[in-house]
Amino acid sequence: MTGAATRLVGVAEKLLGAPLPVQIRAWDGSQAGPPGTPVVVLHNRRALRRLLFKPGELGLGRAWVSGDLGLEGDLYTALQAIAGLIWEREDGEGGGVLHALRDPGVRAAIGELIKLAGPPLPPPRPPEEVRRSRHLHTRRSDKRAISHHYDVGNDFYELVLGPSMVYSCAYWSEDGTLETAQRDKLELVCTKLGLREGQRLLDVGCGWGSMALHAAREHGVHVVGVTLSQEQATYARKRVAEAGLTDRIEIRVQDYRDVADGPYDAISSIGMAEHVGAQSYLEYARDLYALLRPGGKLLNHQIARRPLIDESEYQLDGFIDAYVFPDGELAPIGTTVTQLERAGFEVRDVESLREHYALTLRRWVVNLEAQWDLAVRLAGPGRARVWRLYMAASALAFEGNELGLNQVLAVRTPDGGMSGLPLRPRTWHG
Template identity: 35%
Template sequence: MFWENKLDSWVNQVRHQAALPLRLELWNGKRFDFSQDPHVTVKVPEASSLPYLLTPSLSNLGTAYVEGKLDIEGNVDEIIDVGSTLARKTLQPTGKFGRLTRHIRHNRKLDSEAIRYHYDVSNDFYRIWLDENMVYSCAYFENGNETLEEAQLKKIDHILTKIQLKPGQTLLDIGCGWGALVLRAAEKFGARCVGITLSENQHALATERIKQAGLADRVEIRLQDYRDVTGTFDRITSVGMFEHVGLRQLPDYFSRMRALLADDGFAMNHGITSTDIDSGSTPYGGGEFIGKYVFPHGELPHISLVLKSMQESGLETLDVENLRRHYAKTCGIWASNFENRADRIRAAVDERRFRIWRVYLAGCSYAFANDWVAIFQVLCTKSGRPASALPWSRRYMYS
């Protein structure tokens, strides 16, 4: 009875603050509508589930859905919008619901375990909802009307053009995924490439794809930590990897990149960033949910910390491009693919993991669209080079 009385008060509070397209159905047959046209239905199977709802942080709501404490029906984009509005209208973005800066312990063992948790779900799982080249990073919609496949190839070409990759040059791709970038670099740009990953599944499939393309003499895929790479490379790319590095480890990460880069080389870091100046996580418990269920030990720096860490490590920033709009669209397409192919995905993974990824992909699209997170491509070179070695303008990137 205690929780039911609290629920009545909470319902009145929410109705007063916002007209949400939400219907609430309880285990005892009671029903509450929060507008005349509800599109999202939250089903509460038992009274013990109510605390998740009455403190509707994104972490609480997400946890309740993933663990089966709440069932939710409706379009996934509307589900995310309703959940975010509930959190925003009923919670203050301070304290544990604010943009907390988390300094997480990192070491090789923990980093390797985190990578395997996220990327070794199964190759078939990712193949269902990614593009045909299995590129799991922000696409580049030059005109806004490209297909996902077209936009992913444009992203790779955009990166390789920015770093001025030329035939015969050596390229290191840190966090190479399933090998799409190194394949393109070898096939179209004539480079000799090394791709590294900590994911055994990615390593196996990328190696097979290289063999099938007849590029084994020009591309090597290694199961290797970036801290263990030796030698020098004319060009270095890191796409969607440094989110796993850690805030305190950024200077060491960029120092390692500098040590591996040729004196006249160029490097590109493409990664997600926080929009909080103190590198805080996404508000209302969104970061807590992702850390718990999706990216263990992940940390997002603000772009200012990225640039500061690069400079401290002896790298000069040459160009910075914000692709936030592009990632909102990319994640939106992934989320749509996920919904449209739900039967195939449920056959590949259990219900718990299905629910995690369902809300994660749609939630990421919302976060990028609403400036909770951003993403930047940062082009750099070794500090101290003569000005004559630098390009006059950005025109070459689009020629």
């Protein structure tokens, strides 16, 4: 009798209309496909049922997170091959596989897959998946979304991020380490903001306190850091106390919309604005504008996506929304600049760090894989698999120019019209 893998490869190539770029190893131990390519391992029939009941990215993600599906070989090579099968074949009619169902031969092939998959019952969703029907971006829903992602456990994040505890794009030199690259990023932000002794800095989405600590220690500023994550705040306060900087740094569990003790001389928002949402972004920009003194500066460090011909067609990434950043929305850099300027800001500099984020993500994957058993003990196998997949896939997206990372320097320019920035701002002096 023909092994399940051979049958799966035959059906897959019929569906795709092209040779399969990966090998398949099935639950019965059979293996088929082009030698020397990555191996997609279906540990059980449930993996196939997940892909059948939710074709595309979300079904693949569920199979991966649950441990029903695995990959052997280089992770990045495997993801690139799978991207060609799933993401790059999607169209406005629901994806290449669904579109192909119009063909009678394809329908027959799907029927064979259903027989291979076993009883036609949809497997339960992995417990790591977030379930909700609407993206509200209320204070309550935003707090829930932030808790889902950031309250995984500080020990787990220490393992992935390393000693810097900075969870955003680093700023790399040719031969730097992750720790020096993150330090250089924090210094770049401080320098762009022109921080000086005695000034007030608001750090929106302060994480585990790394930006606040660097700014207070190296530039003598007074910092208020706000986060919606109780675990982050507890960790950051401990670091502040150990550094002897409680007189200069205050860490709050607070929504940025509830900050009311301005004016501030500068605001840093590093990797936070992706959580705001398109409908709330102008409010976000106006709130930060109102918290700055005239002449105050905002450094907005944010992931961007490529623009669409019809922006109304934008949809949240299924896997990321369900497992990683619930309610996270990305906008093109042009949209972000426009919204900041609509709020009253004068945008003075935009710098792309796209390749820097790819390097950062790859280093985080190395950290995770090097201590995999500990990561599983700390966060559970499903959560560890989520982080490994999303970080590796994101690295490829930054390398392929599907995603970008930009630092936008904006000023609340005084009524007199002079920004106070140097004539040659890229020197970052003055």
